[in-house]
Amino acid sequence: MSRSKSKTLATWLAFLGGPLGLHRFYLYGLGDMLGWMLPIPTALGLYGIERIASYGIDDQISWLLVPLLGFTIAACALTAIIYGLMAxxxxxxxxxxxxxxxxxxxxxxWLTIFGIVASLLIGTTILMASLAYSFEHYFQYQIEEARKISQ
Known part of the structure; x- marks a missing residue:
């Protein structure tokens, strides 16, 4: 007989451990392919942060990698909200x-509601920060390229 799956626990696992696939493993078992794939963009984003620490903020590869982490965290926060609000x-x-x-x-x-609120606050903050980081560096790159062409 399988154990029952708690909506509250799944909400918190998606919020806190979502980028590692913990909510997927809880709900679907260790054979869940998406659960095993979720740590990949998380690790790439963390590698992007490490590149910024090593090579500075102007490292173009980190511009692509860091938002992967932010978007993964935001997507897992959205998943937590969906779980928490499910009838x-x-x-x-x-x-x-x-x-x-x-x-x-x-x-x-109430613990489910707190998970939804935390996911909404942190998830939207990280999503907006990831978008701002991506757009800022993209436009700075475009300005620098235009400056090179004009010289």
Missing amino acids: PEKWNARHNPQLAPDALPGCTR
């Missing part, structure tokens, strides 16, 4: 089919 009947039908539609693991509790 108990839909949650239990999808993840706990052996239980009644209104069973306790699918219910929304």
Whole structure:
């Protein structure tokens, strides 16, 4: 018999451990391919941060890698919000089919709501910071290239 899957735990795992695939492993087991793929953009983004520390802010490869981390964190925060806001009947039908539609693991509790709020605050902040970082460096690169052409 399989164990029931808690919506609250899945919400927090998606928020805190989503970039490592922890929520996917919790819900679908260790054979989940997406769970194993999620650490790849996370590791690449962390490598981009390491490149900034080593080569400075002007490293073009880090401009591409760092937003991968931000977008992965933001996507996992969105997943946490989706999990937290899912109706108990839909949650239990999808993840706990052996239980009644209104069973306790699918219910929304205060801890679930705190996970949704934290995901919304942190996820949107990281998404906006990633977009700002990407656009700023892209336009700085364009200005520098235009300056080279004009000389």
